[in-house]
Amino acid sequence: MEIREAKPGEAGLVVNFYYHLFADQFNFRPLTEQYFLHAMEDYFNDPKGNILYVAEENGQICGSVCIAKTDEHAAQLRMFGVGQALQGQGAGNQLMTKAMDFCKEKEYQHVILWTVDICKAARHLYAKFGFQRTDEKPNDSWADYQMTEELWEYNS
Numbered sequence: 661m662e663i664r665e666a667k668p669g670e671a672g673l674v675v676n677f678y679y680h681l682f683a684d685q686f687n688f689r690p691l692t693e694q695y696f697l698h699a700m701e702d703y704f705n706d707p708k709g710n711i712l713y714v715a716e717e718n719g720q721i722c723g724s725v726c727i728a729k730t731d732e733h734a735a736q737l738r739m740f741g742v743g744q745a746l747q748g749q750g751a752g753n754q755l756m757t758k759a760m761d762f763c764k765e766k767e768y769q770h771v772i773l774w775t776v777d778i779c780k781a782a783r784h785l786y787a788k789f790g791f792q793r794t795d796e797k798p799n800d801s802w803a804d805y806q807m808t809e810e811l812w813e814y815n816s
Contacts, residue, residue, distance in 0.1 A: 702728035737773040
């Protein structure tokens with residue numbers, strides 16, 4: 661497996677990977693693809709302040725993380741996920757390390773992310789990297805069951 665910066669044309673592949681990851685693992689509804697597409701739009705807003713990393717294995721995208729600048733000293737971590745075959749093997753930790761190193765390089769002092777309570781392993785990594793849960797809200801639109809969206813924040 662290789663972690664690298666995404667190449668031109670791969671943002672759409674990341675959205676496809678990310679949607680299928682959540683549809684297969686958590687039975688997300690098809691309408692969430694629109695949400696993921698919208699989230700990826702932020703990646704294109706500031707080519708110097710944003711970055712998209714992918715994990716690739718055998719020519720296939722099997723993980724991703726995006727940092728999108730929100731103001732001079734702040735950013736949002738988005739599109740973080742690792743394919744089921746690589747979960748538990750350190751790929752998520754490597755992606756988070758790359759993302760947070762980029763944030764330090766860009767001097768982002770405040771980084772936020774939104775996740776859902778069902779993403780147990782990701783939430784564990786967020787805490788490991790210094791994020792703290794600061795808010796939550798119910799969500800019953802992404803799947804046929806209730807989940808809780810959570811806001812996590814990192815301050816350097």
